[in-house]
Amino acid sequence: MEVKLSDLxxxxxxxxxxxxxxxxxxDVTTLFGDAQGFKAAIARMADxxxxxxxxxxxxxxxxxxxxxxxxxxxxxxxxxxIRKKGKLPWKTIGQEYTLEYGVDxxxxxxxxxxxxxxxxxxxxxxxxxxxAEAAVKIIKRTGGQIVGAAFVIxxxxxxxxxxxxxxxVECHSVMxxxxx
Numbered sequence: 001m002e003v004k005l006s007d008l009x010x011x012x013x014x015x016x017x018x019x020x021x022x023x024x025x026x027d028v029t030t031l032f033g034d035a036q037g038f039k040a041a042i043a044r045m046a047d048x049x050x051x052x053x054x055x056x057x058x059x060x061x062x063x064x065x066x067x068x069x070x071x072x073x074x075x076x077x078x079x080x081x082i083r084k085k086g087k088l089p090w091k092t093i094g095q096e097y098t099l100e101y102g103v104d105x106x107x108x109x110x111x112x113x114x115x116x117x118x119x120x121x122x123x124x125x126x127x128x129x130x131x132a133e134a135a136v137k138i139i140k141r142t143g144g145q146i147v148g149a150a151f152v153i154x155x156x157x158x159x160x161x162x163x164x165x166x167x168x169v170e171c172h173s174v175m176x177x178x179x180x
Contacts, residue, residue: 003040009175011037012153024179026153028063028124042067044174045122045150046074052147055117056080060106060135061087063124067152071122080112080119082135093142097134106134108142115143125153126173129160136169153177 011034013027031037045067056078059068065081072079085094085105092107113119121135126149136146146169154161154173161171 003036005175008037008040008044009177012175012177014177024177026125026155026177028152031152032066038070041152041174042070042074045152045172046071048170048172049075049120049148049150053118054120054147056113057120057122058082058108058135058139060121060123060131064122067124067150068122071120071150075120080108082106082108082138093138095134095138095141097130099130106131106138108138110142113139113142113144117144118147119144120147121149121169123149123151125155126151126160126164126171127155127158129158129163132160133163133167136164136167148172155179 011031013030015025015027018025031041054075054077057068057072058080059065060082061084069079085107088107088109091110093110094105094107096103096105119139121132126132132149139146148170149164151173154176156176164171
């Protein structure tokens with residue numbers, strides 16, 4: 001039985017004014033907790049890439065790990081964790097990105113991607129696109145080719161998907177929500 005998009009959207013909890021006033025936080029943990037909803041979201045994220053060669057899924061910390069592992073299994077490929085600075089135990093390559101109040105860094109192991117490997121970027125949500133753009137940059141710096149990016153939620157008003165599309169990255173989202 002196919003789960004309808006409206007049913008999937010209903011499984012996402014919205015928390016007003018978190019983490020600050022005016023923000024509508026989209027909590028996907030309630031979607032993850034529903035077996036049929038989680039399975040349907042994974043299928044919808046993976047489906048656009050089933051007929052494309054994908055060597056690895058790169059999941060962005062932390063919810064991208066949950067989604068990325070399941071999508072990698074579905075696509076029959078490997079998984080690469082993209083972590084916050086200082087969390088990986090081996091030699092790393094880092095990429096800075098801008099946050100609302102400063103700068104942060106994501107890292108991957110320097111040997112995580114072989115030259116020419118085809119990589120799918122996965123995360124739970126794309127808003128302004130800063131973290132996803134940093135993931136694109138770090139993957140390209142290591143010689144990887146981006147086959148696309150998949151998200152559960154897009155907040156289109158914030159422009160993140162458009163930012164990636166302008167860089168030639170195919171973006172797929174299961175659902176979109178208006179606002180922040």
